[in-house]
Amino acid sequence: MGVFRRIKEDMDVVFEQDPAARSYTEVVLTYSGLHAIWAHRLAHFFFKRRLFFIARAISQISRFFTGIEIHPGANIGRKFFIDHGMGVVIGETCEIGNNVTLFQGVTLGGTGKEKGKRHPTIKDNAMVATGAKVLGNITVGNSSKVGAGSVVLKDVPDHSTVVGVPGRVVVQNGEKVKKNLDHHKLPDPVADRCEQLQKEIDALQEEIAKLKEVKQYDDNYL
Template sequence: MKFLHMLKKDIRVVFERDPAARSYLEVVLCYPGLHAIWLYRIAHWFYKRKFVLIPRLISNLARFLTGIEIHPGATIGPGLFIDHGTGIVIGETAELGRNVTLYQGVTLGGTGKEKGKRHPTIGNNVVVSSGAKILGSFSVGDHAKIGAGSVVLKEVPAYATVVGIPGRVVLMKGKRVSPITMPEEELKNKAISEALKRELAEELDVDLAHDKLPDPELDMIKGLLEKIKVLEDKVANLEKK
């Protein structure tokens, strides 16, 4: 019964986060992300019972059918939504919390051949946009957003928005921060309190507006252009004198 309840929740999540979903039959038959999650759950059941070959065969079948590779050893909480999903890779020791959203081309991978925990831990209500790579055994805090094409190589605080290569925090709880001038420890201290995180842990408040991201490179270029204009005006005044 618990397994059937989880399958129903997986279907419900699609309707909650994809406006294109029209009917239960369409979702069950035509959503490769859902198929990949279901096949993962079967493979994970065998993996936890110390089977080796069977879960990997199921994982390879899922990759062949859906283009999504989820290692059967990964730990995935309820409410995962994979939109489109082609090219997604989730490593063996990756851990995903509740209500995580992944778009196509996302990689939750490692950075070498180290043993043990080598893949990221993703918190609750996290959105990882298309093509983003999260590499290493660090944590991504609750309600964080990872911008499209970003490469994240270090810990991300809760409620942070990360963009760029390498990824850097540009928004904290919706407010701009400057990763150039703000120390890393100060960024971590801005993470939401543990009490409030526990209070919000069960919410399905997933912010999917991953297209509304700041452009730090553009901001820097604008700043340089303003300084150049000031310098040009000073030079012009000196030449007149």
């Protein structure tokens, strides 16, 4: 595909994804996600030719102006859309398919200092919502969704929805994995742990009360 056709395709994706887009002039001049994608394409061009300093310089300049950090080594497919985009981070070994959407605050990062493939693979038609963190060499499957604020540390199957910290699959192939789970009620492991501790405290208090009764009984009859 030619350069101008690719640029036109990038702008058309904005109109498809964002109802606030009104004109090509507005999109070209004001959409930071689009600017970040175009800058990444240029940086990636130099990165593949082992001109790493130039690639990183372009990446950092783009980060300064857009608030979006995309490592020049990341491989990104067609029709990629970043909505708003502030705080988005995409690591060096990320692989992003076609027609993928990211929202602001998303991190596609690593989990340590390991070498090789250490960042996520996001398959075609996937969506990662606001503030989600997808970490490590894992795969988010075709047409899958990651809920806002989720932390995903394991592979996500195709056609699935993941929510929570850590992320867990709640919908797969259009069916709920766990019944009676409202989509807006994300798992809260801190609250679950507090509830468990409260139950343990209540049980201990009951044991102490029984021991006091036994002691009182012994004191009265000894």
